[in-house]
Amino acid sequence: MKSYLIKRTLHSLFAVFGVLLVVFLLLRLTPGDPALLLLPDLAPPDAVAALRKELGLDRSIVIQFWVFVQHVAHGDLGESIFYRQDALKLVLQALPITIFLTFGSFFIALVISIPVGVISATKRYSWYDHLTLIGVLLGQSMPTFWLGIMFILFFAVLWHIFPTSGSGGWKHYVLPCLSLSTYMMALVTRLTRSGMLEILNEDYVRTARAKGLSEKVVIGRHALSNTMVQIVTVLGLQVGTLLGGAVITEKVFALPGVGSLIIKAIELRDYPVVQASVLVTAFLFVFINFLVDILYLYIDPRISYVSMEER
Amino acid sequence: MGKQRTSHRLRLPFLLRVKESVGGIFKRLLRHRVATLGGIVVILAFLCAIFAPFLSPYDPLEQNLANRLKPLGWTDIDGHVHILGTDQLGRDVMSRIVFGSQVSLIVGTASVLLGGILGLILGLISGYFGKWVDDLIMRVVDITLSFPFIILALCIIAILGTSLFNLIIVLAVTGWVIYARVVRASVLSVKEMDFVQAARAIGTSDFKIILKHILPNVVAPFIVISSFQVARMIIIEASLGFLGLGVPPPIPTWGNMLSDGREYLQEAWWIGTFPGIAIVLLVLGINLLGDGLRDALDPKTYLKE
Numbered sequence: 104m105k106s107y108l109i110k111r112t113l114h115s116l117f118a119v120f121g122v123l124l125v126v127f128l129l130l131r132l133t134p135g136d137p138a139l140l141l142l143p144d145l146a147p148p149d150a151v152a153a154l155r156k157e158l159g160l161d162r163s164i165v166i167q168f169w170v171f172v173q174h175v176a177h178g179d180l181g182e183s184i185f186y187r188q189d190a191l192k193l194v195l196q197a198l199p200i201t202i203f204l205t206f207g208s209f210f211i212a213l214v215i216s217i218p219v220g221v222i223s224a225t226k227r228y229s230w231y232d233h234l235t236l237i238g239v240l241l242g243q244s245m246p247t248f249w250l251g252i253m254f255i256l257f258f259a260v261l262w263h264i265f266p267t268s269g270s271g272g273w274k275h276y277v278l279p280c281l282s283l284s285t286y287m288m289a290l291v292t293r294l295t296r297s298g299m300l301e302i303l304n305e306d307y308v309r310t311a312r313a314k315g316l317s318e319k320v321v322i323g324r325h326a327l328s329n330t331m332v333q334i335v336t337v338l339g340l341q342v343g344t345l346l347g348g349a350v351i352t353e354k355v356f357a358l359p360g361v362g363s364l365i366i367k368a369i370e371l372r373d374y375p376v377v378q379a380s381v382l383v384t385a386f387l388f389v390f391i392n393f394l395v396d397i398l399y400l401y402i403d404p405r406i407s408y409v410s411m412e413e414r
Numbered sequence: 415m416g417k418q419r420t421s422h423r424l425r426l427p428f429l430l431r432v433k434e435s436v437g438g439i440f441k442r443l444l445r446h447r448v449a450t451l452g453g454i455v456v457i458l459a460f461l462c463a464i465f466a467p468f469l470s471p472y473d474p475l476e477q478n479l480a481n482r483l484k485p486l487g488w489t490d491i492d493g494h495v496h497i498l499g500t501d502q503l504g505r506d507v508m509s510r511i512v513f514g515s516q517v518s519l520i521v522g523t524a525s526v527l528l529g530g531i532l533g534l535i536l537g538l539i540s541g542y543f544g545k546w547v548d549d550l551i552m553r554v555v556d557i558t559l560s561f562p563f564i565i566l567a568l569c570i571i572a573i574l575g576t577s578l579f580n581l582i583i584v585l586a587v588t589g590w591v592i593y594a595r596v597v598r599a600s601v602l603s604v605k606e607m608d609f610v611q612a613a614r615a616i617g618t619s620d621f622k623i624i625l626k627h628i629l630p631n632v633v634a635p636f637i638v639i640s641s642f643q644v645a646r647m648i649i650i651e652a653s654l655g656f657l658g659l660g661v662p663p664p665i666p667t668w669g670n671m672l673s674d675g676r677e678y679l680q681e682a683w684w685i686g687t688f689p690g691i692a693i694v695l696l697v698l699g700i701n702l703l704g705d706g707l708r709d710a711l712d713p714k715t716y717l718k719e
Binding site for chain 1: 563652658675694697
């Protein structure tokens with residue numbers, strides 16, 4: 104257990120290092136002078152020279168990286184060119200909206216898809232099952248942002264139930280969360296259904312039925328809890344997909360989260376903000392994956408730590 | 415978990431058979447009705463892209479401000495009927511959808527082809543040689559997977575600039591990790607089999623072993639994952655286009671049409687609705703075909719027959 108935790112922590116730390124390296128290289132490998140990228144257009148030459156010195160661009164690339172890591176460790180990700188504010192602060196201000204959107208969708212997807220998948224598996228080949236499968240296929244083939252646009256069209260423009268865009272009360276998050284959750288909903292429903300179908304054929308399920316346990320107990324305690332193990336493994340990666348999807352969903356619904364911030368910063372060539380946003384989202388993603396792996400251990404005590412280490 | 419139970423015993427005849435008969439796979443695929451339907455959709459989409467200049471009713475770039483935001487079935491003064499209406503610049507939506515299929519299919523297939531080949535080669539090397547090469551490649555894979563895919567892609571594009579070429583390159587160099595992982599896993603399971611050991615014992619070169627004995631046995635999972643990746647890349651291309659980071663205008667893409675559609679949603683619902691339906695149809699077709707391929711290539715399905 105302990106050795107697994109240590110190994111997993113090292114793995115995450117390595118991922119953090121990798122993220123730092125990639126973000127560092129992204130900005131350095133750009134054609135042209137990074138100092139020019141970081142400064143507004145037509146900056147005076149002495150300002151460029153000063154920034155070059157400050158960034159250490161006159162030194163070797165390894166030292167530059169080390170300086171960059173030190174800056175990040177101190178929470179210094181530069182100043183936004185456009186907003187004239189601390190870049191990290193801007194990102195952290197926008198972050199709650201993105202997190203809310205991501206986890207809101209995450210929970211909507213789980214709450215809906217697991218029961219739907221279980222019922223679908225127990226009623227295999229019924230019209231309910233077929234309907235679910237069609238829904239799953241559509242959900243996996245639909246760009247979530249287009250569904251968002253369609254939601255706005257029906258629920259906001261035509262029926263005026265929810266606001267079209269912007270941030271405010273809970274009503275502003277209903278449509279974004281629903282549309283963002285569809286892909287994961289489809290995936291988890293599919294996994295729950297196929298996992299349940301497989302497990303319902305297992306000997307121990309037959310034994311449980313044979314000894315007269317109620318169907319509720321057989322499905323809930325015996326079958327579902329084992330299916331959950333398979334589902335949890337994909338959840339970590341799904342959070343990443345949701346985080347990425349949140350960028351686009353925010354744009355569709357004009358929510359001022361990290362996604363909108365990145366897009367705006369890219370348009371304005373505000374590289375410190377782009378850099379800070381990418382770093383923060385990637386760190387968040389690494390952290391969530393770490394949590395999911397730890398959670399995985401608790402959910403399935405059978406898993407030997409040896410086999411986990413092989414992953 | 416379930417996968418580990420299908421032991422090598424099951425896998426071996428399957429692998430050999432794949433090498434033998436492409437025709438058999440095709441037959442099984444045709445018997446799969448839903449997959450056939452998916453295949454037809456995909457073929458139609460390709461035909462649509464290839465013959466776009468002949469199929470499209472009008473020039474997708476032709477602007478006519480007198481015809482701005484006209485609804486479905488609008489007939490203009492020249493007697494031209496716009497079946498799916500016009501957009502904010504008076505361009506025919508139907509024609510733009512027909513031409514938009516070109517970018518989606520080019521980006522989808524080219525990025526999967528490039529990324530797939532890169533991932534295949536690196537996955538083979540990583541799985542076969544192991545040791546530090548494997549460590550190095552897998553660490554790069556880990557780092558790439560530490561980013562939400564679309565965020566990494568959009569940052570690189572933002573820096574490189576938007577163009578069709580850059581888009582394909584970025585999707586390929588960020589997407590190869592998935593194939594590399596799948597291929598490596600298959601190589602690891604094939605590598606220790608007797609026939610590979612035998613080949614090695616009689617002194618066959620590594621290159622020849624990889625090409626003759628390993629490669630044919632990792633092709634099946636590689637093809638299946640690639641087919642789903644084409645669908646995924648088409649959605650990602652549309653997403654980037656929607657964010658203004660796809661192929662730059664005036665070239666019509668489904669993504670940038672959706673972006674126009676979002677902007678004019680209140681006045682003209684058709685601009686954003688129909689390109690989305692086009693994406694759903696194409697992606698659905700590819701996914702169905704992928705499902706069929708997976709079943710046709712899976713021993714669990716056909717050994718029962």
